[in-house]
Amino acid sequence: MNNPMILMEGVHFSYRGADNNTPILHDISLSIHPGEWVSIIGANGSGKSTLVKLFNGLLRATQGQISIEDTPLTNENLYDIRQQIGYVFQNPENQFIGTTVMEDMVFGLENLSLDHAEMERRVNHYAAKLNIVSLLSKHPGELSGGQKQRAALAAILAMEPRIVIFDEATSMLDEQSRQEVIRIIRDMHQSGSYTIISITHDADEIEASDRVLALADGQIIADAPPSSITRQPDVMGRCNLIPSFYIRLTQQLNISYDVPVHHHADEHGLLEELCQLYSMK
Amino acid sequence: MPIVFNEVSHAYGGNPEQLALDHVHFHIQDGQFVGIIGPTGSGKSTLLQHFNAILRPTDGKAQVLDFLILPGEKIHEVKRLRQRVGLVFQFPEQQLFADTVEHDLCYGPMNFGATEAEAKLLAIAALEQIGLSPDLLSRSPFQLSGGQMRKVAIASVLAMNPDVLVLDEPTATLDPRSREEFMTLLHTLCRTQNKTVIVVTHRLDEVLPFTDQLLVMHEGKLVFEGSNMALYEHAEKLPTWRMAIPKPFRILQACEQMTNNPLANHVRQDGTRATFTPSWVAEQIHLLFQTSQRDDSGGVPCSNDSS
Numbered sequence: 001m002n003n004p005m006i007l008m009e010g011v012h013f014s015y016r017g018a019d020n021n022t023p024i025l026h027d028i029s030l031s032i033h034p035g036e037w038v039s040i041i042g043a044n045g046s047g048k049s050t051l052v053k054l055f056n057g058l059l060r061a062t063q064g065q066i067s068i069e070d071t072p073l074t075n076e077n078l079y080d081i082r083q084q085i086g087y088v089f090q091n092p093e094n095q096f097i098g099t100t101v102m103e104d105m106v107f108g109l110e111n112l113s114l115d116h117a118e119m120e121r122r123v124n125h126y127a128a129k130l131n132i133v134s135l136l137s138k139h140p141g142e143l144s145g146g147q148k149q150r151a152a153l154a155a156i157l158a159m160e161p162r163i164v165i166f167d168e169a170t171s172m173l174d175e176q177s178r179q180e181v182i183r184i185i186r187d188m189h190q191s192g193s194y195t196i197i198s199i200t201h202d203a204d205e206i207e208a209s210d211r212v213l214a215l216a217d218g219q220i221i222a223d224a225p226p227s228s229i230t231r232q233p234d235v236m237g238r239c240n241l242i243p244s245f246y247i248r249l250t251q252q253l254n255i256s257y258d259v260p261v262h263h264h265a266d267e268h269g270l271l272e273e274l275c276q277l278y279s280m281k
Numbered sequence: 282m283p284i285v286f287n288e289v290s291h292a293y294g295g296n297p298e299q300l301a302l303d304h305v306h307f308h309i310q311d312g313q314f315v316g317i318i319g320p321t322g323s324g325k326s327t328l329l330q331h332f333n334a335i336l337r338p339t340d341g342k343a344q345v346l347d348f349l350i351l352p353g354e355k356i357h358e359v360k361r362l363r364q365r366v367g368l369v370f371q372f373p374e375q376q377l378f379a380d381t382v383e384h385d386l387c388y389g390p391m392n393f394g395a396t397e398a399e400a401k402l403l404a405i406a407a408l409e410q411i412g413l414s415p416d417l418l419s420r421s422p423f424q425l426s427g428g429q430m431r432k433v434a435i436a437s438v439l440a441m442n443p444d445v446l447v448l449d450e451p452t453a454t455l456d457p458r459s460r461e462e463f464m465t466l467l468h469t470l471c472r473t474q475n476k477t478v479i480v481v482t483h484r485l486d487e488v489l490p491f492t493d494q495l496l497v498m499h500e501g502k503l504v505f506e507g508s509n510m511a512l513y514e515h516a517e518k519l520p521t522w523r524m525a526i527p528k529p530f531r532i533l534q535a536c537e538q539m540t541n542n543p544l545a546n547h548v549r550q551d552g553t554r555a556t557f558t559p560s561w562v563a564e565q566i567h568l569l570f571q572t573s574q575r576d577d578s579g580g581v582p583c584s585n586d587s588s
Binding site for chain 2: 015045091144168173174175176201240241242246248249252256257259267270271274275276278279281
């Protein structure tokens with residue numbers, strides 16, 4: 001068994017100076033293994049972003065211990081550990097620094113003190129991988145939403161992190177760009193080189209991941225594979241998630257019209273069954 | 282007073298070669314719930330900034346309530362226009378600036394002449410409308426979660442009690458339940474207070490349950506204007522406008538095909554709005570099954586099932 005990539009033991013967090021004493025996170029213990037793709041779900045304000053910001057030390061736990069690859073997070077090693085962790089924001093605008101996509105990629109690499117040849121190799125490699133070679137000389141403002149998110153991701157992957165955190169990274173994107181980013185995450189997952197943490201409300205993204213951590217009121221209320229989470233109405237409800245369109249449609253057909261279809265999570269299965277029913281009519 | 286856009290074009294930097302809006306022409310009645318949809322870069326956000334004259338047409342004219350917005354001309358009483366047309370930007374949390382939620386919410390009303398006491402009442406009412414507790418009034422807006430910040434920003438626009446509410450991707454960062462609740466709230470404001478609500482979004486399925494009228498933007502042009510049902514009948518065009526066909530459309534199209542029974546024959550007769558919610562779709566499927574005239578030639582082949 002591999003050692004955990006991320007280990008949290010008895011972690012508490014509350015904002016300093018908050019007028020009430022309710023902690024944002026309360027006694028969280030978890031371990032995430034190398035190569036896993038973990039979705040973090042929860043209602044707005046449940047502590048999802050706070051939790052992942054503890055992983056890379058953007059926030060520091062008020063109590064408890066956090067280790068990344070067996071190394072406990074301390075003030076001294078924070079900088080080194082952050083280099084292992086890429087953070088993709090919801091709004092890619094928030095992470096552009098350079099005036100061109102290329103400059104933006106180089107900025108991160110300069111901070112790693114890489115030599116020129118290595119920087120060039122990485123820019124070319126990751127720009128090609130994310131299909132943004134033709135965008136390298138463009139100003140971030142000239143890009144579409146999906147292109148911006150790909151450019152932001154290329155800059156992050158070029159730093160070759162072990163862990164990549166997606167903080168609702170598809171929520172601002174239109175349908176086509178959203179599918180594109182999910183495809184990229186899938187590829188990253190398949191390569192086995194990354195531990196992927198994604199905060200999301202997106203049913204497709206949740207379905208595609210290995211494991212779901214559900215947060216409510218600052219605590220983990222469920223830790224299970226996606227197919228099992230969607231079958232737990234109480235967890236779905238506490239996370240403010242809604243069953244997929246197909247599941248709700250199936251329920252309506254059953255309850256209101258006595259159409260005896262089973263619960264289907266996808267279009268194909270539901271249509272197949274409707275077709276069988278219709279041909280027996 | 283309706284909103285009428287008459288051949289409105291907008292060229293950023295005055296370059297007529299690159300029109301962000303290209304001769305856009307439409308009419309919105311009072312108290313309508315309107316969805317403006319289109320992919321990123323289609324001109325949606327440019328269009329919506331014309332509703333309260335942040336941008337003015339570079340060609341054509343826009344009539345918003347009793348204000349006429351013309352190229353190159355200053356608008357009288359622009360402040361009154363902006364009170365009556367509340368605009369919520371794509372990142373409403375970036376509209377927040379004050380040290381407490383209360384100060385943020387009171388800023389708009391006081392700017393438009395309310396006393397401090399009146400403003401506070403409006404602030405509390407707006408928070409309640411959006412489903413947040415008045416306990417938040419004393420908190421710093423920057424200590425709230427992303428979703429709560431967004432709601433506070435929207436409440437700050439509601440506190441000004443505008444006649445027209447224009448929102449740019451208002452639900453992007455909300456969780457699914459809050460999204461549904463928020464759209465329902467907008468719909469209630471529209472129906473009970475006769476406010477015109479215009480939602481700019483790329484999530485077509487999210488606005489369908491509520492919209493009286495849909496406008497589809499593509500590359501700066503208005504490529505579709507009509508009801509939900511009219512868009513359903515043009516669904517095959519959506520991919521050419523760089524948008525996905527929503528799930529309820531796909532299911533119903535497949536059922537129409539399966540039963541060889543056009544949906545339009547049924548929904549048009551009773552004149553109700555096609556909402557494309559799960560319960561509405563279930564009802565239509567039931568109807569299609571009930572009313573189809575099956576020929577006896579052996580039924581419909583179901584896909585890839587050989588057993």
